[in-house]
Amino acid sequence: MILVWMVFLGGPLEDLWSGRLGTAATVWGSAGLAVFVAVYSGLVFRHTSSPLPSRSVHALLALLFALACALPPTVGQDWLVLFVYVAVASGAVLPVARATWGVGASVLALAVIGTGFGTRPWWGAWTAFAIPAVLGGFALMSARKTVRTMRELRRARAVVAELAANEERLRLARDLHDLLGHSLSLITLKSELAGRMLPARPEDAAAQVADIERVSRQALADVREAVSGYRRPTLAVELAGARTALETAGIAADLPGGAPSVPLGPEAEGALAWALREAVTNVVRHSGARRCTVALGAGEAATWHLTVTDDGTGPSGAGAGNGLSGLRERLALVDGTLTTSAGPDGGFTLRAAVPSLP
Template sequence: MSSRVPVIGDTTETRRQKWSKAAMITVWMVFLAGPVTDLWTGGHSGPGIAGAATGLAAFVTAYVVLAYRHTRSPLPGRIVYPLLAVLFTLALVLPLTVGLEWLVLFVYVAVATGAVLPVRQAVVGLLACVLALAAVGTHFGTRPSWDVWTSFVIFCLLGGFALISARKTVLTLRELREARAVVAQLAANEERLRLARDLHDLLGHSLSLITLKSELAGRMLPARPEEAATQVADIQQVSRQALTDVREAISGYRRPTLAVELAGARTALDTAGIAAELPHGPPPVRLTPEREDPLAWALREAVTNVVRHSGATRCTVTLQTPDDSAGMLRLTVTDDGKGPSGAGEGNGLSGLRERLALADGTLSTTAGVNGGFTLSATVPSVP
């Protein structure tokens, strides 16, 4: 079995996500103000301050490794469990030897436990953390416990169970994405099988007939050249028809649709961590396949550019009939990224412009004043 412990989230993929996680961890460090203040104003001896500062530094290091490094890329159990043991031991020793202001360390232990352990182990670890906190905070029952419960135990429970719930939610979302990927792969396999069946049905008879007539023409030569020529003419006719059938079949498979491209755009933007606003339902007007095809290609190209090059956090896709152009359908893709690179129009946009021109459509692009990019593609609808 694997020695890895379940990870709270997926691997951090972008710089923005890394900085966001680091900022969240840094904000939570504000609750260490009590122990830090106690080091300066608690009247401890020099060796006591040195020992407490060393313990606090070790505690923070172990916590950051678990809260940042482990949730980015899971560490093996032989590292995770000793780090949790270090956190728990320091959370026990420092309040007993330095002061009750250090009880806040148990909250960090509870959060780390909920973040990195499987659910059952996390619940057991959280309860052990609460019992230890109550015991140390009340000096093993010799002091009133109300302040300990209201100041630390409640936050310890809330923090621990919140991380357990968050980890379960993230793991569920990951399983959902994996299930979607499996469904997409099964759909692709089914499409390949359908293509294979169609090609077999299209070419099987034609190729058999070509083979039969070729053998027959070979036996007729050189004694009966006229009859052989007739067979050769039949071969040419059958092969041309087979070629026409294959081209029609392949063109139908290659032709994208807006529904399929919108679903693919939603998945691609979600995977890239870009907030997406996309239309639901069919287009507001009816399109012929010849005019829907370039519009679907435009959507694919625009979303691909947003995901790969824009650095955007939000992308909006609309399908609407312009007020100033009756009988037209306009696709608009807008992002809030860094805008165009200034290197001119690439091959992708040039190819889109040519596709749209063949369908009597147009393509336009605009850059925002403070960044961002907008692509608009317009085609005539069916009257």
Template sequence: MARAPENRRQALVKLAWVGIWLIYLGAPVDDLVHGHHAVAVTVVAALGLAAFVVAYLALVFLRTNTGERPERWVYGILAAQTALSLVLSAALGKNWLVLFVYVAVACGAALPAKESRWAVPAVTALLAAVGAWQDTGADLYPALLIPSLLGGFAMVGVKQLVRTMRELREARETVAHLAATEERLRLARDLHDLLGHSLSLITLKSELAGRMLPDRPQDAAQQVADIEKVSRQALVDVREAVSGYRRPTLAAELAAARGALASAGIAARLPAAERPAGLGSQGEGALAWALREAVTNVVRHSGAATCVVALRVEDGLATLTVSDDGRGPVADQRSGNGLTGLTERLILAGGTLDTGRSGDGGFRLTATVPADPAPVGADRRGGGG
């Protein structure tokens, strides 16, 4: 309705729908056939009626339902329709008053709401004036006033409904696109964090196995066994990440961090491997990802001899701090993909990420998330993910 068809099928459906309402032009057609007018008058009137119908169809098919101001030809067609209605009804009688109803409907369909609000009543008022003059018996034109008003304003409402439905459809497509984008970002973050940690550990253990192989084959075999174990776990983690069920726990990540730091020859001071009281599963998952990323960076880049992990919950906030005594942050160094993804994770959990130089001159990472005491019991009963 009030929208240009986009293909032949839509054009045929719209023509059939509009054609149903053209049946009300039966009164003018009957007057042409049985009105006993002169031949010249009948021919001119028939041409005028044909021009009126063509103009009406042009508005219905070509005027799109947009919030933009109508083109000049729209106003020209409406003015021509009004003039034809006035001339034909004034010259040929009350049977032609129905043309004003079509003009009112066309105004409602083709004009913006602000303009149609006065255009429809104006056309109806013109119908009332001409009808009072032509239909002295007052048996026809009063019955056309209500259809003129209702038809015109109904088109305004239908046009607004169509516009709203179109906006809702576009909004739904936008939401679907955003959801797909967020899922791609989630998968990219998970794979980066999972594989970065696992591959770093595999690299370390491979180097250890290579150094042990000539003189300590049994120790080298143990490192190879650890490599196989890490590889299998990485495969499981990737499958869970792709399926959307991956949520690490602090206990698992602390155990993994202890092993990774030991393999790298870095002395570690870690808290107890349990979830602190007052920390929900979502916050635990975010801090677990932060711990994994921080330890991976310590192992790969820091050159540190000691790594300290602290975890506390106070004042409604859970804070994880990972610091080392290595090289420390480099001036003007941009954050890598890992820290960027970690920042996004913490933001989704309502938390923040802060990095800087530690007290020992190394690197410090601090992740903070809101603590939620209410669901702790439920989280402990339901597991950490």
């Protein structure tokens, strides 16, 4: 956006190239323009990537403003365009309040010098540069504010993500402490007691060891249950993953749009989500299908059904694999059922049903 404004240097460059200026004016104009462009480019590009100290910014802007005031009266009216660059630089590097004053000062100086300090009409050629100066200055102010807002949003998003991760770690630590604190303390006490009972009371020590085994098994079961709860999938996540997997495999996907609202408990929804994952995995790996359709809906007897149909090669005839067997067992834990069959026009159909909430 800043580079676009360089096209306005066509007038000064034409003056220098045409030879209309005298030798002294050409040398002065060339040197002044070179310094102006160098200062402008260094200020704007350097400051937008890594902010300069406030004192340096104001000093460089003052130098630009001084060159813009000195060159037009001594070289020509086309050099009034330099005030456009002063306005753009003000909008790019100054805070909003100061940038407004900077743009206003540039336009005022442009008007004063453009009219020959009041000796020429106020509607002269200088007005051709006033509008770009105002528009350029305020456009850069808006762009700078937008960039600053985007940076703040990125920082806020990163902080929110970090807080969410910390909260999840704390929750996991709290749950594991609640699950294992009592069990591990009991195992430690019983281990010490069993050690004191040996070798004089081996029968009592064996009973303590049996209790240790029972408590350990219960603690392991509690941890597995907690971890499975953390890993429980949802239908919304699995539908999004299924769409991506099918599209990546070049299979046309016909899936419900948006996040589904289903009257299911977390265990039942997790079982259906596992069924969807297994079905889509089989379609991608084994079916050779060109289209896959996924449907969710209420069934009879207060149930909720998931149906996955493809137009592939159909059942292999080798019986249910380990994935379908495990899926059937997982559905049975929530009183669900799993049925598979050939599709109406070939292919394969998987239908999972779970009880819905009353």
